[in-house]
Amino acid sequence: MTTITTTAAATQANVTVATIRTWCRRGVVTATKTAGRWVIDTTSLAHRLTIGALKARRARKTPTLSVETMLAIGGRRWQKNGMDRIYLNDFHQHLGLETTAYKSGNVSSASFDGRGIANGRAAGIACAVSKVYYDVNDGRLYAQHSGAREYEIRFLSGERERFDLVARVFDGIKSDIAAL
Template structure:
């Protein structure tokens, strides 16, 4: 061996991977290597290039913050902002920490929370019921079927005004499981 080549075992030790991984790199052409006498002889500079690529990928993976939306993951105050909004703090209180996109996101969170609380208080149909009714209506329209025994609203706004019980009855009517 020269100073510019490595065996599979040496390369694996350098790259902090298993020898079988290095052999797979050799077979796939990821590193420059030739097989001599049944053993891989790996060119040193291509191995170093592969190690640098692996280190960069490993560093990126460990540094990734999980649980955040992709478009806002670089914001320095993202976790504190999300926690404050989730705890119910007014958006105006935490706006001083926020950029424009984050502020809009907080307002969306607040509006969604208020809407769901209001629907729960009034006993209105849930988002899941509304989506299911719209899906059934779209299917019936595509297949030329009429409404069930109960005629009701056919748009999201009209369905959202139904109570949970009325939405449940409407679903039963549309599915024909009565």
């Protein structure tokens, strides 16, 4: 049985020494008091930290699509004839596509998830989805696309990856909302 002090346990668990002492008194971790000091079993502490991490993962809030969150990530509201939508004009940032352009508008360099891709591929991805919006009336995300939702990218390294473009945009939006 390997043991550590309350100070070392607090550092490892990223909590205060008082919290570790409370865990010891309540039996949350296996510990014994020797010469007036707590000595904690490292296996028990590791188990407690694993349980805490699982609970924290479950407690994370799920992204909520709403007018406020969509505006917070850069959406623009449009209302007309009973329609109420929030358009994400710069939805490419939620996709992981980064481009720079010449004055003519042509792509001068591009990367996808931080890996370089051909400029023509980047232009193809950018054109594959034309609109992304949140419909306030029904609370759903929509995307207008060229018909080919699945897209294959060949990176400059020669590696290939296939993905669902619209699903990836939606996941990026939800991830950005969750980060708010």
